[in-house]
Amino acid sequence: MFDRVWLNANLATMQGEGLGVIKDGAIAAREGRIAWVGPRSALPAHEAPVTDCAGAWILPGLVDCHTHLVFGGDRAGEFEARLAGASYEEIARAGGGILSTMRATRAASEAALRDAALPRLDALLAEGVTTVEIKSGYGLEAEAELKQLRVARDLARHRAVSVVTSLLAAHATPPEYAGRRADYARHVAEHIVPLAAREGLADAVDVFSDSIAFTAEEAGWVFDAARAAGLPVKLHADQLTDAGGAALAARHGALSADHLERANPEGIAAMGRAGTVAVLLPGATLVLRETHMPDVAAMRAAGVRIALSTDMNPGSSPVLSLLLMAHLGCTLFRLTVAEALRGITVNAALALGLKDRGVLAEGARCDLALYRVSRPAELCYWLGGAPCLGRVVGGVAA
Known part of the structure; x- marks a missing residue:
């Protein structure tokens, strides 16, 4: 059903007109694309490998x-x-x-x-x-x-x-x-x-x-x-x-x-x-x-x-x-x-004419960026530092 699932994360999905925040969210990937995104409590049953994000924020890559x-x-x-x-x-x-x-x-x-x-x-x-x-x-x-x-x-x-x-x-x-x-x-x-x-x-x-x-x-x-x-x-x-x-x-x-x-x-x-x-x-x-x-x-x-x-x-x-x-x-x-x-x-x-990325939504490319921040505003607030914990490109950790 899924190739991998990311749990225990806060999501800034960029859906709608704001940040599209989902607290305690989850993302599931299949064949390089997002197959499911939403609150962890609503995640369908699965047997896919899981990445515990330890409370990190996930943005689209x-x-x-x-x-x-x-x-x-x-x-x-x-x-x-x-x-x-x-x-x-x-x-x-x-x-x-x-x-x-x-x-x-x-x-x-x-x-x-x-x-x-x-x-x-x-x-x-x-x-x-x-x-x-x-x-x-x-x-x-x-x-x-x-x-x-x-x-x-x-x-x-x-x-x-x-x-x-x-x-x-x-x-x-x-x-x-x-x-x-x-x-x-x-x-x-x-x-x-x-x-x-x-x-x-x-x-x-x-x-x-x-x-x-x-x-x-x-x-x-x-x-x-x-x-x-x-x-x-x-x-x-x-x-x-x-x-x-x-x-x-x-x-x-x-x-x-x-x-x-x-x-x-x-x-x-x-x-x-x-x-x-x-x-x-x-x-x-x-x-x-x-x-x-x-x-x-x-x-x-x-x-x-x-x-x-x-x-x-x-x-x-x-x-x-x-x-x-x-x-x-x-x-x-x-x-x-x-x-x-x-x-x-x-x-x-x-x-760039690319409608398949830049958002955390079903069907989008599973390009993710994980950050060690308490809220998304920190990504604009700090000058310098290294908040990025890792990237996922096409569903694969980079």
Whole structure:
């Protein structure tokens, strides 16, 4: 009947609109999925092996839905430059930023990229992450972009984790196309997107649309190519300027619009109508010392689902902790505990188009994260520490 049962646990199921708490609950798995969840007193009779959770809290396995985890080198020097007064945009226009990481990523072998990425991934897994999205975007040429995606896929062979990939070739204009941004956008649309789709390396296509990146028209070319290839789309939107990114994402039916620090209320309302998830990235807000916060009130009013993510990248968010993002979501963006925890579980899964995880519900993947806390709010409250007792991925202890 069941393959395994977890008992003597408190559950935050994420069902409904809050945390969906069940005290003294139980979870049963069969063939990698949740076969039963509810109060222990109602658990059907069974003969399955039992894990006694000793009063731990169980959440759905965490989902980090926006990372740039595979890259070469680092940008600690740019961190120092920003501390001395240089802006992110100034550094980018001077040839640093994304192009600096591009050079290091192009030069690195797949093995070197994998070996550098694994410790970063391990930091996320240690906190309870069971699904991670990984973007390309530091190759900015076909083979280097595919190399990043191959490494991202390969990480799931080395660790117990689900990896979702996004092609972000339209991240910046490479030096080969200096002064010809539109030509590069067309190259991405006409060559790189179809190639990544044919090789089965991309689960979605992302674009950076902002003052230092691509226009709405150029993003549209890439999105049209993604749609032709049968791939969903995502958008880096309205981070540095109000460029209408939120409305653009909604217009193209994007799974998510990410950043949104300067998104206007009309664009946010359009996201609500389109069902586009808002992925907020407080790590970038903190590291860049940003003072303009996403309009969370407008998101609530429009019924937009809010997710949180690390945005792990070498420049604007060198963050290795998703639980820290839950804390910053509360303290910087004024999310409630429930909003923050839903933002790293059910809503983060929806930002990736995944409806089979992020909740403790019958039929969902049996991805679990167990925590030594007295109440779920502790996961947002503490800065640092190691509350995660263990993970279950596809019904198997990891």
